[in-house]
Amino acid sequence: MALPEKIEAYLKFAKKKRISYEAEDCSRYNTRTNGKSAKLHPPTLAAIFKLFGMKEKEEGAAGIQLAEKSVRYFCLEYPVEQELCVMTYNYQNGRFCGIRKKNDPAGETTKMPGVLKGKSTGEEYLAMLVLASIVPESQYYDDEFHTCFDELKRAVKAGLAGQALKMSFRCCDNLYLRMTATTEDAISFDRNQFAEGKLKDSFHPFDLNSGIYAPNACIIGTFKVLGVKGRKKGAAISELKMEYAGHFNCRHSEKERIPTLPEDYIVSQEVEEILEMVVHTPARLFMMTGEAGTGKTTDARMIAQILGLPYYVFTCGPGTDELELLASTVPNMGTKKKTLPVLPAFYDLQMDPASALCVLSGTYEEGISEEAAFEKLLRLAYEKGYESARAEKDFLLRESEIIKACRLPSVLEIQEPSMIEKPGTLTRLNSLFDDGAVTDLINGEKIKRNKDTIVIMTTNLDYVGCGNFNQSVLSRMSLIQPKQNLTEEEMKRRVIARTGYGDEKGLNFMVSAIQKIHAYLKEEDLQDGVCGYRELENWVRTFQAIKDVRRAAQVAVISKATMDPEEQEHLMKTYVEPYC
Template identity: 80%
Template sequence: MPEICFYEPWTYQLALPEKFEQILEETKKKRISYEADHCSQYNTRTQGKSAKLHPPTLSAVLKLIAMQEQKEPEAGAAGIQNVENSIRYFCMEYPLDEEVCVMTYNFRNGRFCGIRKKKDPDGGDTTKMPGVLKGGSTGEEYLAMLAFASIVSKSRYYDDEFHACYEELKRALKKGLVQLVPKMSLLCCDNLYQRVTAGTKDTIPFDCNQFFNGKLKDSFLPFDLNSGIYAPNACIIGSFKVLGAQKGKNNATIAELKVAYKGCFTCPSVEAERIPMLPENYIASQEVEEILEMVTHTPARLFMMTGEAGTGKTTDARMLAQILGLPYYVFTCGPGTDELELLASTVPNMGTKKRMLPQLPDFQDLQMDPASALYVLSGIYEDGISEGEAFHKLLSLAFEKGYESARKEKDFFLKESEIIKACRRPSVLEIQEPSMIEKPGTLTRLNSLFDDGAVTDLINGEKIRRDPNTIIIMTTNLDYVGCGNFNQSVLSRMSLIQPKQELTEEEMKQRITARTGYADENVLRFMISVVKKIHAYLKEEDLQDGVCGYRELENWVLTFRAIKDIRRAAQIAVLSKAAMDPEEQEHLMKTYIEPYYSKQE
């Protein structure tokens, strides 16, 4: 098989790390060894078995050891982004000459993403990561990442042999055991070489097509570094200076964000009434702040939020429109939604048949005063118009008004969908519950609207392009009854897919106070606690016929304020929606509500 770019012949001819030639001379060893115990367990050749010192790999391993010992202030860092007990990215800031390589590695697809950044204190310029070629990169920084992935315990590509040899090499260098250094170095180089190139189940994945025109295809945008999308949440070596610890949201209110993003988009005055009017003291979620950064610093306009009912998906979409000062449109999908409904709907023509045409002027009127006769139909007085010109205009106007009247007398007519209306101008469009559509391929009808610059043919023959500043947010949950899968071509067009987390107790309290005006902290904390406990109970018992979330909490507060009975309010606003079975409702009442009420009495 052809060599992967890391191991092209020229890479073996590079100089070894400083002082390593001296160690080889002192121990009477060479760059290549034919001794079996210098070869990795993955080296399965039966004849001509050998191991070679690979300068880029050796440099990467030695630099990784130096990073662990942190002998210099700018020694670099390495860590992982762990999501739900699974590693999403390996992360590294790898020092190289006067630059630092800021990069991530996704072992699922074998792709690197990163930039090179100057080390100067002002932040420095950034450049794309080079490809592995003469005059570019030796591959050292990429091999350092693969070596790091091999020593992270519980990772899929942790390797016992590599880790043991790495630790033994580190010990030999520290203790001055020069006789042991060549053997451990050969084993580390051979192990990584075999696992990258072997083509077996143990192979470390690497996408050979990720380098193009001498550069790494995937690089970080300013938003990527600021938002924490690629930030590690477990630092294993050193401390990160660029990727940083994963950032939380800034807890900014709508009012504060409106000031920060003022002027980014403009809304036609006729659409101003569609701008949402949420309380200005609402605190924006992390998802809103991420989308704001994306739409103001990148061309990304297509997003998806997933999560249970009541987690604030629609509120986030409305909040985004309010902050940016854009009209808000919403389209709700159902099981029977088809391709036609995405573009237009059939609407009954109510009460239009009684419309009458105005009385036409007679011939004598036309002869005596052509301008006045024409005014009857046109509403415009054209002083000095001749009798012949007036007659021709009267015929034309009569035809047009007759056609319009006939058209309006139809029993039904087609009306543009909210999707098409939103795509004609800068706006925020929320497409609710697209996963409810029974046929996953239905949404592909919108692919040409999702693609930048593409054209969609409407039913009337008109061609329409999505306005480049139309922001589309799909909001859906994936676990409820009736929800299906998405077509992959739709998913691939999303710039971000954000799983919405449940609102925290503090977020619920702030939101409920802003929306209802109720501020009794003791009662609110009890209500919030009950709602969260019932929600957890429904999930634990896998009860899928009910729901209990923020909306139920808000209804409970409003009902309690109206009827002044907390138990009755809970029964009709919360428990009746949490379970359909009366016995289950009684169990919830006795377990979660009665104890509190008894204490109050």
């Protein structure tokens, strides 16, 4: 194959060949003592020169997707002839994923070819490994390669033939030896991904639209395909069910736990973000923070409904302890009069041991001896007596909703965990939050969270009684979403859907009053009450019942906004009475 034109020209000028036996042209990984050599590899150098030119020509892009300060994917949009290779590389399994997209309005896509004669020289795949070698956050970052890469670029610009050739030899030798090494730090490359003459892993449309492979750190150029998906603003539950339902299985016995919110409810940005993460990544732990009435619980129920999963909820309080997170004690309301198990007569045991045993066991064991039947009768009588005694306890131990939810695919909402007085209490669940970890229950059973149990913590952070979280809990959350207050338009849409109230003029007044009262409470730092969406809905429902908007405001809104009688009077006179 032909080398890049400049390299061919430098070889001719220096009267050198593609192979060098000089030690200074070899990389530090070339440890041979006899016959040491380095070779120029056309596809590797073509990839390096293409990366050099991306910025100047404004075509193509290179970057990474960072997750918790480590690289999840290397991302590349690499131009080849009249097509764009859209690719990612996962260093953990050594696999590429990608498609070829034509540079025309239709943008037709095809599978990535394998590295074969007449198909691909491997240039685009080598470009990805070059990228992995020069990114400091990368597992495969190599300081020698990075230095030679930068020095080659400088030497080519300056027209320094000898230096450019030396750096070219070193780059090719370095990358080749790291790819073919047998040590643990060798570049991971799965050869089987090209077994069928083409790259096995391709992008589906939702992969590109979801932004799941989108880089969050761009190194060269601007990404045009691997971008972040734009939200479907105004999408309802029914629309998103068509896109996200069917990814998880729900037991028939659990279907009654699937929420049944109105299908025309508009879904928030937070819900869509979590749905994308759940469907396209292993992420299952989330947190929503915000004031009461911003829709955190509604969002959690929406997620369960859209995914078709049962919904469980556990509410924390100041006194919640480690035991309550796993189980609770409840009174035994089913106490019955003790009855002894029915035992066969001794004569019956002698005459027909199998029939006598069947009286207690329910199973006829033909041919059983008298001695064996008698031994089994004693054991069964003991077991039945033990079970009867256990059922007669004054209290029963019942596993919590958290444990029930962790046994199967579900959506679990843990409400107000910040209310727990001891921040360390919640760390009892860390082993349930960690993938593959096992938690010991009180009865000795070991439980591992189902991989499709979705945990959503919903909490207020600024209310009276709220405390800080233990950092180990926070670090396990995939997303922590601060919920913004509902806008006036969102409030109106939601209250109309839930109450059926259709007087636009009256509704505008109520929504405006709620917003103004909420702002006043914030401004005056009044923390002994609340005023938000729930108070609006209660106001509307109370008015529908008693037909008196002023009285409805007094009992449903003002009385909850503050406990101070003077402040209540001020709120009524300022925000309600002038408009009634």
